[in-house]
Amino acid sequence: MGTVSTSTLSLAVVGAGPVGLTLALHAARALPHARVTVFDARPLAQDVSGDPRTLALSLGSVQLLQRVNAWQxxxxxxxxxxxxxxxxxxxxxxxxxxxxxxxxxxxxxxxxxxxxxxxLSYGAIVAPLQAAWVAAGEREPQRLATRFGTPVTALKPLASGVEVDAGIAERFDLAVVAEGGVFSEQARKSLxxxxxxxxxxxxxxxxxxxxxxxxxxxxxxxxxxxxxxxxxxxxxxxxxxxxxxxxxxxxxxxxxxxxxxxxxxxxxxxxxxxxxxxxxxGLNAERTLTEGRTVRIGNAAQTLHPVAGQGLNLGLRDAFELVRALSHSPDVDAMLRRLEWKRGPDRWAMIAATDFLARSFTWHLPxxxxxxxxxxxxxxxxxxxxxxxxxxxxxxxx
The missing domain is CATH 3.30.9.10 (D-Amino Acid Oxidase, subunit A, domain 2)
Structure with a gap:
């Protein structure tokens, strides 16, 4: 059965970068009775605020961070x-x-x-997101949980859910993988x-x-x-x-x-x-976002050339649309099918545009x-x- 009430939905978010934390915070607000757990390999005490990597956010991404009270x-x-x-x-x-x-x-x-x-810098995005998530967890420890310091080693599909193994195996209705890494460190995807x-x-x-x-x-x-x-x-x-x-x-x-x-x-x-x-x-993308009750978003779904500076923005839109879909449908399996259809035009337009531009610089055509x-x-x-x-x-x- 695919029907899961939002009052009993259990959601695992794997990856506490900008996309994963934004997803978790947005889900905590939009799904007020769902249980949300964030997993990440890095220790919670590790200071991320000084990470100097420069990132460009679109206006839509800024608005989403404002919505989850993590915009500085x-x-x-x-x-x-x-x-x-x-x-x-x-x-x-x-x-x-x-x-x-x-x-x-x-x-x-x-x-x-x-x-x-x-x-702004990567640290200036992630640090306030993490602080907002920790504060939310302290307010509602019975439904918002943090599992930092232990990497997720396996995701096992179940008949109506997924088992997340991070030292201890836990069952969730839905797992969202939001840790992508950089192109050179990734296993090769279907595209x-x-x-x-x-x-x-x-x-x-x-x-x-x-x-x-x-x-x-x-x-x-x-x-x-x-x-x-x-x-x-x-x-x-x-x-x-x-x-x-x-x-x-x-x-x-x-x-x-x-x-x-x-x-x-x-x-x-x-x-x-x-x-x-x-x-x-390089380009490294999944042809589909979903596999059973596991969803991949952000760099876990598509790693793009930076020519248009849109990779993070696309991942944040993935997060927003996933939570919106969950808030509108108690049938998780039907929601995942609609999500694939809903995200398709945005994903493939950006994948095609960045791929075309990136490869155009290698063409030696008159x-x-x-x-x-x-x-x-x-x-x-x-x-x-x-x-x-x-x-x-x-x-x-x-």
Whole structure:
């Protein structure tokens, strides 16, 4: 039988990162009588607040964190404008003279929203989420539980539930896996592609930073992005070909020199670059979110190329839609079937878009760069198309 009352539903959340904790908090509020247990391998006492990894949240994600009382605006830099451009030569000479350098500018003011999104560190997202979850558990210990410090070693399907083994086997009506990790550390899923690209990440300091402006630049090696931070700094994501990596052998001074040749003139001078870390990029996605009474969301369901900066936002939408579906249906099995259908357009649109863009930088076809430049120029002048793109970035497919 698939019917489970929300007053008796038992939910296991495996993974206490941004997606897992948001799911747990949202479920605790939207399903006031359900039992929710969060599992994670790291100890509860481990301080996550200092994790400096830079993440971009869409407006929809910010709103979801506000809903679960885990948003700290003082630690975030709002994104008020996104400027996308392509390094010359982008267009044939004649078109270049007519159209100029192709670019797309998306501005919050044009979309009548307070911001397109926000940039903040991983620690600034997870620490308040974890604090909110711990506080919720202290208020309602009889139904909200925390199992940190012991990894989940097995999920065993049962006739009408799932057994979660984290040292002690416990039965739940539904288990949600929200711990994904990075591409290089994951077991390969049913849809997997190694892009043979490397992301170099760190921070830069700008001589004349424009607050709230995010930049993405398409180069012949791959996309490079600057995400606005406080104090004139920006988060750097620099994607290059792994087999012909132009970054690996450079020292910090040389990297700074190269970066100053890459961006649109509007960025101005980059005066400092931090030591950079690197990791390989690929697509690793499940064809379906559900298997029996186990659901995978976030990076556990789809790990994407960072070209559009939408991986975390997609995972948070997974979490929101799952809880909404649970709140509307006592039949768990029917709900899971509807969830697969409901999440399909958003998931596959984002998977297809990021996969296409990522692979386009590996194509050595005549005119590939010009085609991308023409597409950008067209989007800039077609306001309804640009607005639709902005809404997709902020809220996903609805």
């Amino acid at each position: 605006p003082e630690r975030a830099q709002r994104i008020l404008e996104v400027h996308v451009s392509q390094q010359p030569p982008s267009l044939p000479a004649v078109l270049g003279r007519l159209l100029g350098e192709p670019e797309v500018r998306i501005r919050a003011i044009d979309e009548a929203v307070p911001m397109l999104g926000a940039v 997997s592609r190694d892009y043979r690209q490397t992301a170099w990440v760190g921070t830069v300091t700008l001589a004349d930073a424009k607050p709230g402006v995010a930049y993405e630049r398409f180069t012949r090696h791959g996309p490079v992005a600057l995400l606005p931070l406080n104090d004139g700094r920006a988060g750097l994501v620099w994607c290059v070909d792994s087999d012909d990596d132009p970054v690996a052998e450079l020292d910090d001074a040389q990297r700074l020199t190269v970066l100053n040749t890459m961006f649109h003139a509007e960025v101005g001078r980059i005066v400092d670059v931090s030591p950079l870390k690197h990791f390989p990029l 005119g590939a760069g010009a085609a991308r430049g023409l597409g950008m120029a067209a989007v800039q002048v077609m306001k309804p198309v640009k607005s639709a793109l902005a809404r997709q970035m902020m809220f996903g497919s609805r």
